[in-house]
Amino acid sequence: MTGTRKLSVTGNWKARTLTTALMSFHLILFLSFGAVCVGGTVNLLAQRHPINSALSLIAVMAALAGEYLLLGAEFVAAVQLIVYAGAVMVLFVFVIMLLNAGEEEETKGSRVAILIGVPGTLISSVLMAWVVLRHSGTEAVAIGALPGHPVDIAQLLFHDFLLPFEITSVLILIAIMGAVVLASKPGSAAGKVE
Amino acid sequence: MVPLSYYLLLGGFLFACGVGGFLIKRNIITIFMSIELMLNGVNLSFVAFAAHWHALAGQIFVFFVMVVAAAESAVGLAIIIAVYRTRETLNVDQVNLLKL
Amino acid sequence: MVVGIFILVSVIKSMIVLLVLLTAVAYTVWLERKVVGRMQNRWGPTRVGPFGLLQPAADGLKFLFKEDLTPPHVYKPLFLAAPMMAVIFALTSISVIPFGNSIPMFGYRIPLQITDVNIGLLLILGVTSMGVYGVALAGWSSNNKYSLLGGLRASAQMVSYEIALGLSLVGVLIQSGSFSLRDIVDAQGGRFFYVIPRWNIFHGQFIGFFIYLMAAYAETNRIPFDLPEAETELVAGYHTEYSSMKFAMFFMAEYANMITVACLATLLFFGGWHGPLAGPPLMRALLPVAWFAAKVFCFLFLYIWVRGTLPRFRYDQLMSFGWKFLLPLAIANLIATAIAVAW
Numbered sequence: 024m025t026g027t028r029k030l031s032v033t034g035n036w037k038a039r040t041l042t043t044a045l046m047s048f049h050l051i052l053f054l055s056f057g058a059v060c061v062g063g064t065v066n067l068l069a070q071r072h073p074i075n076s077a078l079s080l081i082a083v084m085a086a087l088a089g090e091y092l093l094l095g096a097e098f099v100a101a102v103q104l105i106v107y108a109g110a111v112m113v114l115f116v117f118v119i120m121l122l123n124a125g126e127e128e129e130t131k132g133s134r135v136a137i138l139i140g141v142p143g144t145l146i147s148s149v150l151m152a153w154v155v156l157r158h159s160g161t162e163a164v165a166i167g168a169l170p171g172h173p174v175d176i177a178q179l180l181f182h183d184f185l186l187p188f189e190i191t192s193v194l195i196l197i198a199i200m201g202a203v204v205l206a207s208k209p210g211s212a213a214g215k216v217e
Numbered sequence: 218m219v220p221l222s223y224y225l226l227l228g229g230f231l232f233a234c235g236v237g238g239f240l241i242k243r244n245i246i247t248i249f250m251s252i253e254l255m256l257n258g259v260n261l262s263f264v265a266f267a268a269h270w271h272a273l274a275g276q277i278f279v280f281f282v283m284v285v286a287a288a289e290s291a292v293g294l295a296i297i298i299a300v301y302r303t304r305e306t307l308n309v310d311q312v313n314l315l316k317l
Numbered sequence: 318m319v320v321g322i323f324i325l326v327s328v329i330k331s332m333i334v335l336l337v338l339l340t341a342v343a344y345t346v347w348l349e350r351k352v353v354g355r356m357q358n359r360w361g362p363t364r365v366g367p368f369g370l371l372q373p374a375a376d377g378l379k380f381l382f383k384e385d386l387t388p389p390h391v392y393k394p395l396f397l398a399a400p401m402m403a404v405i406f407a408l409t410s411i412s413v414i415p416f417g418n419s420i421p422m423f424g425y426r427i428p429l430q431i432t433d434v435n436i437g438l439l440l441i442l443g444v445t446s447m448g449v450y451g452v453a454l455a456g457w458s459s460n461n462k463y464s465l466l467g468g469l470r471a472s473a474q475m476v477s478y479e480i481a482l483g484l485s486l487v488g489v490l491i492q493s494g495s496f497s498l499r500d501i502v503d504a505q506g507g508r509f510f511y512v513i514p515r516w517n518i519f520h521g522q523f524i525g526f527f528i529y530l531m532a533a534y535a536e537t538n539r540i541p542f543d544l545p546e547a548e549t550e551l552v553a554g555y556h557t558e559y560s561s562m563k564f565a566m567f568f569m570a571e572y573a574n575m576i577t578v579a580c581l582a583t584l585l586f587f588g589g590w591h592g593p594l595a596g597p598p599l600m601r602a603l604l605p606v607a608w609f610a611a612k613v614f615c616f617l618f619l620y621i622w623v624r625g626t627l628p629r630f631r632y633d634q635l636m637s638f639g640w641k642f643l644l645p646l647a648i649a650n651l652i653a654t655a656i657a658v659a660w
Contacts, residue, residue, distance in 0.1 A: 024345060046276065047286065049219055052220055053219045057223075061230065063266060064234045064254065065234070067250065067254065068242075073246045073337070076247050077246075080253065081450070083257065084257060087257055087261060090227070091261075091264050091290065094267075095268060096268070101439035101440060102283065103297060105442055105446050109443060111253065116247065116454070117253065117473075119246055120295060120465065120469065122307065124246055132243065133241075136242075139240070141241065143240065144234065145234060147233050148229065148234075151232075152230075159220070159222035160223045163218035163221060165220060168269070169271055169333070171276045172435065174295040176273065179274065180277055184274075185280060191281060194288050196286070197288075198244070198291050202291040202295040203645075205296055206294075206295035206299065212651055
């Protein structure tokens, strides 16, 4: 933030209160973005109409972009907004609109799934939380811990990770061709398979 | 200073809910969205660890995960459209036979 | 203490910028009606106030008093949320746009920008990508085949031209070396041969500017790319079922997007606030803002001029133009710029 000076935590009570204020400000921001993430996730599972689930997922992605900013990954946060929330989810919303997806009906299969699925999710998340907490000490990340400037990321991406980068471009090309062929109407120009 | 485990717990919660949604929901599109949720949880863990170990490669890997997720969602949604055209339904319970 | 001052200054700046932006939106509508009227050899609004200058106020009052109708067959939550989303995303991108250099006040230097983010340009692109939702969800929630078609067409058009928009900006980025809008404008100071200013349009981004202009016209759904909302085509497209305040919100969002695009064009291609300076220090701090406003006004006039002159594209012509002409041209521009800079 412009305007904040570097402070050392020695003796000076004003400096200490400012530092604790900044530290808890980080915690407050983390908890608010985290609350939006958790709320959006629970809403995604609770809603019956897929368009509501899609909108909750968009909220989750926007909150995750905020979390990435807290960790200093500014380029990743911007790309998350542009690609994930602005392109992939638009695709989902398009398909829901085109196929006129209605609300989910309750069938026998869905009741069985809920009976087994909800406890299963709870057990797996508790297990994961237990493993994480058991193996973590007091390590903490500062606000903006690893600044992911576009310059540094480009340096890594185009030197050390050039081969995966080029392969992903081929992957996208294959995905475009596959999507065009699969979604086209049979008998149209793209749908004819020789 | 937020403990690293908080970020990992959040990422883990997103992943677990993604798995749960994948198993519970009956609409193909919602199942697909749960897959995207799983990928997002994993991305958060990547960025958190990158910040902890000061390794920028963690953030680079997030790009590749995003690219793969975008490609996979494009092809997957095309498949969903094709399935809808033949079966006239989006409920996975009714798409359980190879015969139409 | 310093954090508190920063927050207070940011809040005051946000309020001022929002006020100015909303007034500019209202008077852009007035400007459009006057200019298009003159081009069609008629007066435009003249009755309400001198030169019709109080027309926007009259329009605002009219919208407030109109009956706010919610048809019974719509999907209510999204019907109410879609115009809100459109306005929120349209007004958010103004927060990273710099209007001038810093002003010295009460001992602090206050930069004339709500916040200078390292990735300002990417944030504007991200917010533009999210702006598609307002249109798409408005069309779908209206439960009306004209609205659905209009909404789908508008969002497909916006998503297609976003790519050309982004690629046209990468040429500017390669030359400036930074995503921060303030750094991009600072790199355009000075002159060539003491006469030609060092703006990006004279510095090799001529084709990039035209790609940006065409992509931006398509992004903001303006003529010649405004088929999805044309009155003579799909009834009224995605805002058929909206009345009164919600319709006014879509209107505001469209004009706010126009103003953002005009601001970006001046910042990236026309040197932002650089211009001849003269006078005492306070005037030297405020004159750049006047230059910025003058350039933005020229771009708004260009928008309205094009609206009064050109016919609109058919939808398939529009899509093939975006994918088959603009995108390869933008990539070629990118390659040429990269080679020129690397040399």
